[in-house]
Amino acid sequence: xxxxxxxxxxxxxxxxxxxxxxxxxxxxxxxxxxxxxxxxxxxxxxxxxxxxxxxxxxxxxxxxxxxxxxxxxxxxxxxxxxxxxxxxxxxxxxxxxxxxxxxxxxxxxxxxxxxxxxxxxxxxxxxxxxxxxxxxxxxxxxxxxxxxxxxxxxxxxxxxxxxxxxxxxxxxxxxxxxxxxxxxxxxxxxxxxxxxxxxxxxxxxxxxxxxxxxxxxxxxxxxxxxxxxxxxxxxxxxxxxxxxxxxxxxxxxxxxxxxxxxxxxxxxxxxxxxxxxxxxxxxxxxxxxxxxxxxxxxxxxxxxxxxxxxxxxxxxxxxxxxxxxxxxxxxxxxxxxxxxxxxxxxxxxxx
Numbered sequence: 154x155x156x157x158x159x160x161x162x163x164x165x166x167x168x169x170x171x172x173x174x175x176x177x178x179x180x181x182x183x184x185x186x187x188x189x190x191x192x193x194x195x196x197x198x199x200x201x202x203x204x205x206x207x208x209x210x211x212x213x214x215x216x217x218x219x220x221x222x223x224x225x226x227x228x229x230x231x232x233x234x235x236x237x238x239x240x241x242x243x244x245x246x247x248x249x250x251x252x253x254x255x256x257x258x259x260x261x262x263x264x265x266x267x268x269x270x271x272x273x274x275x276x277x278x279x280x281x282x283x284x285x286x287x288x289x290x291x292x293x294x295x296x297x298x299x300x301x302x303x304x305x306x307x308x309x310x311x312x313x314x315x316x317x318x319x320x321x322x323x324x325x326x327x328x329x330x331x332x333x334x335x336x337x338x339x340x341x342x343x344x345x346x347x348x349x350x351x352x353x354x355x356x357x358x359x360x361x362x363x364x365x366x367x368x369x370x371x372x373x374x375x376x377x378x379x380x381x382x383x384x385x386x387x388x389x390x391x392x393x394x395x396x397x398x399x400x401x402x403x404x405x406x407x408x409x410x411x412x413x414x415x416x417x418x419x420x421x422x423x424x425x426x427x428x429x430x431x432x433x434x435x436x437x438x439x440x441x442x443x444x445x446x447x448x449x450x451x452x453x454x455x456x457x458x459x460x461x462x463x464x465x466x467x468x469x470x471x472x473x474x475x476x477x478x479x480x481x482x483x484x485x486x487x488x489x490x491x492x493x494x495x496x497x498x499x500x501x502x503x504x
Contacts, residue, residue, distance in 0.1 A: 246399030267307030298334030
């Protein structure tokens with residue numbers, strides 16, 4: 154029996170035709186004026202629409218957000234960060250791009266906050282930006298969002314830096330909008346509930362509602378991990394069969410190779426894929442508009458607007474007991490009635 158908990162899509166996404174969406178894209182570009190010429194790839198249709206979606210299709214808010222990103226990129230120059238600039242930050246494998254995608258073709262970024270090895274906020278953020286740019290460079294042409302797998306082994310409250318947390322939220326939400334499809338927090342300790350209460354005010358609802366909690370001792374969590382990932386490739390710490398673990402030397406080689414490719418692209422005068430959104434073919438547009446109206450698609454926000462709790466959902470209609478932490482109560486066990494069943498893959502972006 155289907156136990157689908159649905160939420161109506163936002164008015165803008167439900168009612169806007171492709172022509173109306175294009176008109177909003179044009180409005181944003183018009184309001185930006187000559188600023189759009191400074192980084193053309195960031196002001197492409199596919200890039201602008203990410204900012205529109207992040208601001209619920211409000212053109213003024215999206216324009217302001219994109220304008221701030223333009224200023225940030227021109228000043229910070231994230232495309233110029235190279236492995237040698239952040240190699241020390243990477244030594245423990247606290248953040249790294251997995252060498253596999255999920256079953257929906259999304260890039261997987263591994264985060265291990267318990268493996269923090271430095272004190273510099275500036276370098277920690279620089280390494281995060283490097284990892285995001287590298288992950289975006291490897292996005293599937295039709296999947297411009299990624300999955301984060303967050304491993305809590307070794308994590309304690311002493312691992313926390315609120316300064317880094319605030320700056321991380323600022324960079325990811327304001328300069329990489331709509332890049333996160335799903336964040337799975339795996340085996341967070343009980344004490345993390347207190348930290349989650351502190352973190353949530355820094356996060357926009359669209360962001361924290363993409364967070365899911367999973368546990369190795371929960372059968373339904375494991376079923377969902379199996380629905381999302383190839384278990385032969387998934388690391389054993391997340392319940393997979395891959396016991397190889399993080400290899401710094403091998404990862405450094407991969408990153409240097411990616412840096413060389415990035416430099417070749419820049420030297421050729423072509424637009425960097427790390428700046429551009431992935432571009433799907435125009436033939437998918439009609440399918441896209443229909444899929445956007447599905448509120449419970451994997452990687453989107455399946456939760457009620459009135460609730461702070463979200464569920465990790467399975468595409469093969471398995472039930473889940475994976476939920477974000479409520480600020481006042483322990484994580485409850487979900488029943489079938491609490492869990493949406495996913496009948497379609499995540500929606501594609503409008504192009």
